[in-house]
Amino acid sequence: MSWPKKLRTDRRYDSELDDLKYEYYKDLRDEKVRIQSSHGFLFCPYCPDKRRREYEFHELMSHSSRIGKYSKSSTFKEKAKHLGLLKYLQRLEDRGEKFSEQKSRDQEKADVCRDAGSKSWKLQRSGNYGKSAYKMWSDRESGEIDDLIEDVLLPDEKNESVKNDENLTSKSPSVKFTEPPLVSYSTADEPSISRAKDELIVWPLMAVVANIPVVFQNGKYVGESGSRLRDEWTAKGYNPLRVHMCWTFRGHTGFAIVEFKKDWTGFTNAMTFEKDFEIDHHGKRDWEMKRDKGNELYAWVAREEDFKLKGPIGEYLRKNGDLKTISGKETEDKRKDNFLMSNLANELVIKSQKCEQLKKKISRTEVLLSNVMKQKEDMIEGYNEEMKKMQQIQNAELQHVLNEHKRSNLQLEARKQELMMRENDLKQREALTESEKQKLNQQKEMNEKAIQEQQNADDKLLKLAEDQKKEKEALHKKIIELESKLDQKQALELEIERMRGAVEVMTHMGEVGDTEAEKKKKLIEEELQEKQEELDALETVNQTLTIKQRLGNDEVQDARKEMMQGLKDSRAFICVKRMGELDEKPFHIAVKRKFPGKQAAVKVAELSSLWENHLRDPDWHPYKVVMDGEVAKEILDESDEKLSGLKAEYGDEVYQAVVKALNEVNEYNPSGRYPLPELWNAKEGRRATLKEGVEYIHKLWKQNKRKKTF
Template sequence: MSRRRSEKSESTNSELEELKYKYYKDLRNEKVKIRRSGKYFRCPYCDNSSKEYDLQDLLRHSSRIGRDSKSASFRDIARHLGLLKYLDRYVDADKTVSKSSRTKSFEPSGKSSRDAKSDPVEPFHITEQYKSGGKFYSSSVRTSEAVDKPVDCAEERPRREKLNAENTVASQPPLRSTKDVMPPQPVLASNEQCINEAKDDPIVFPWMGVVANIPVENKGGRYVGKSGTNLKKEWIAKGFNPVKVHPLWNFRGHTGYAIVEFKGDWSGFMNAMAFGKAFELDKHGKRDWNLVRRRDDKLYAWIARDEDYYSEALIGKHLRKHGDLKTVSEIQAENKRKDSSLLCNLTNELEMKNKACEEMKRKISRTEVFMDNVMSQKEEMVQNYNEEMEVMRRKAFNQLRDSIREHEKSRMQLEAQKEELMLREQELREREALNESEQRKLDHQKEMNERAILEQKKADEKMLKLAEDQKKEKEQLHKRIIELQAKLDQKQALELQIERLRGAMEVMRHMNVEGDLEAKKKLESIQEEIKESEEELESLETLNQTLIIKERLTNDEVQEARKELINGLKDSRAFICVKRMGELNEKPFHAAARKIYNSEEAAEKAMELCSLWEDHLRDPNWHPYKVIQKGLNVEEVIDEDDEKLKDLKTEYGEEVYQAVVTALNELNEHNPSGRYPVPQLWNNKEKRTASLTEGAEHILKQWKLHKRKTR
């Protein structure tokens, strides 16, 4: 498997090399041309033909797509690798830069570098290389070959800085004449010359310039002047390429000074030096600013150095806050040190990656050995599998043979069962005669069942009769209670008579009439009367106690029957039903709330009002009744002058008032001590409490109707 992968990888690499060489030859033979405008180039293989690159960016672009891209097609990778090879071999940075500078220096003053985009330029041949240890490497793109070869860190950085500085100076656009606001920019001899001139002079880093004599005017008590953005645009158009322009302000407003910031690299250094030289040649540098007494209205500018850095004015404060004072040689040494460290880190990383690659190769070799072992194990497993399959085939053959034998045996058993079933059939026919007698027995049972149903009907009728008898017995009990009350009155009269006779007897005893026989006889007759009355009273008391016990038992039965009726009729909607006495009717509250509030709030307000009055009803401290004399009787009636009831009637109307009064009367009648609703039998037709008899009659009627439906 690893050999297949390696062969496939080698074929892909060979195809890529062939296509790469083909596109390289097209560029070399000028079949495909690289277009350029000034110092900007266009990639001949990208669809976005309007995108422009400088030389370094074009090299990075071709290397990124040719080496690093994972989404580019195979053909695009080959094209950009061919372009990279062509640029490395034939593109000379010095010639390209000098050609670009010559083109710009001979352009008319009214035509900018961007106007030259439309002019097609013929292909060019440039080679940008630097020497290290006797070998030449391309500085534009770091390829894998360059990483594998030794590089001298001490020589690499100065040459790269020199090339970047030369490219920057040569690419500056032409300056205007001295008649313009800014002086013309001088053409510097070389980057090395500029660096050597300022090598040991302290200079503010990042590179900054000081601008003075900016026109200001007083508006509203504060000085205002030209914005930094406008100054930046003007100097960018002149080729100085500042990064930012910071006007300096104090409590009075614009001071007429500004700080110009440039890039922190060597191109920014060259721009800063060109900026200072331009003003110095136009006699508007720092020396002119300090010496000339009568200054004109033009701008003065110079490079920020140690004198400006240590100044106590706003300029010095700004420079100390945003920069450091260094010499060019110090900056070069620091950059060189950073590059050396970077190169060493890259070398170490490359060594680590090489070690990782070797480790991967060792793992691959171990994997191949493992795969060989796995393949041998697989062959062994296949052989074992075939042997097991042969054993299973033999077992299956033996099982099939045994199954055939079992089948033959089962067939013989079925034949025997068939004969047995025929015998059973004959037996069943014989039993058929017996079934007729069984049928007669069944008919007899049906007849007995019908008779039992008739008996059940008779029992039902008896139950109805018993219910009527119970009703009659209750009526007789009521009559008996009335008789008992009469006998109780008679007993009480008899007790009074006995007491009266005893008093008379005591009187006669105290009279001591010994000779009076008539009085003695009368006394004896009174004693006998008292004795008879006491015997009669004793018998009446015994009868009374018996009747009281019976009455209590009957009353308990009646109460139990009432409770059962209430539980049975709890969900009834007929005219005999169960009503919770003392419960508020919510309908009047909802009707009153709809009249006062809108439809959204009405339901909520009605529930709140109803809940409030339920709390009032259950409050034992609130008793809105007054006692009145009605004939010989005393009655409790609603106190209409109660403040709560009066406010309720005034605010919510008569219906709500009557609902509360009805609930109060029901609570006062049925549960005055507990003050909570209790269930009672209720007659909806007559709007009164239903009797137990009415409840029983209603139950019997419902039972009869249900019985007819089931029939």
């Protein structure tokens, strides 16, 4: 395995481990899993070992760290459990608490916050509360975060200390302080800043708004919408994202949750929002102490007490937020930044290595191209030498034929002279008989025929030599043409590889704004496209095979349709199922729990009809695309408003039935959005193959045949 692939595997493993670790941490944080027994000692809730159950705080931290980080025999799930326990213990330690001391410290913190709130509205009435407390957040450095906490959260304590100093000075004006005070304001405020940074706040920042006017109408409480409040507070500069009204089965509760941005600007807006209400004596402390609350709104930033409340406020805060300290948020942001920098550094290393690999490929391609060109030159030189040898052999053969032809002509001419002499001799001899004269005439005619045949043979020989010469020239041209095409194909393939390498190098090495490089890259890509089209022209044979394959697939689909038509009423394990059809059984069960008798039947019909319409609606597509490595995958969006509302109102069984039908429609008919029949294996819960359908029909045929026989 290459190290980039191994690195991606390790990242995926770490990501899954972090997700599982956070789930177990949430169980511990929400006290679904406890680590303290009724006798007061600590124990590990994830270890089945009964011999040692009692731990000190640091012993339990060491135990969870050893198993979660260093154990080689532990499973993936055991490591995630102990890492979640370690994170929970570190959180308690960072807050300066041990498990047994947590309740007393929370009580002390509540008393301090209550005293600070009392001082705040007193100072506001005296006019000492300055506008500097609302300074905007501009940077995320830890020093500026402390300044922001000091300005926004702790202005009362500073003003109180300043006021005390002024009172001392006014009481004794004759006394002059020649030495600076032993404790400065910053030193005195450090415990308050630390306490504010360690205070648990719901994150992302949310505020609770109370005393919203409601009216009882038609059996339920109703109130104004959150959009008007959001617009009003946006105009005042608080910039909330949304205002969520809290509802129950009785209607509007008179409470609302105001959500702010997740960044430090949202933190500043939320704290300013809370302080403004406290200045107007409409904070949380005023809400708890006043009996006559009037018609004014009360608001405060959601903290640990609100997070743990029962009812719609606590449920919404636990569902959409998490308890974090400011110092914990700083640490988390720094960890994310470090993780991002690490990923960017790794990506840079991978890109550099890819560039090096591309350079090596280009160098190898250049060497291969030079070798091919050298081989081509050697082939051309060898071809020229062979052609010279063939021409020499042809010339020698032609000269030999001409010499033989001349020799034959001389022989025939000599024979002719001889015959003419014999004719003259016979003419001179009067005593020659008629038979001898006839023989002489026959020999003469035969001689003339032989001469004619020899002439015809000579003509044919010349014509044959010319035809052979033409054929050799045509063959020579054909060989040259084939070699030229072969060279063009090889050169085209090498040119395509070279251009692809050049495009990849320019893609990885090119800088933004390099116009010449982009033009050159565009020209190379166009030329590469032309070369690729030329190469694709040589591969058209695959179209015939594709057509044959499609014809075969059409025949198989026709056979499958005929089989489904025959098995449409079957109730055996091989049957026909309508993919995307909604199962109404979970709807009956869920509705009967909430509605009585006849009303339940009507409600089931309405609910199933409503979700049938949702499933057929092409505009509703609750899916999202995620990247699995380098592959894009489409998964269900569980945060979809319709699905989440259905799950919250009717339970998980109805939700799963709708999700199942939705996935079937998305898989089998995403464009039409209506149910389609499909050959189904009910025993294994999957799509049946054509072979399984044929075997089932053959089995039925055998059974019917036996019945007829008996």
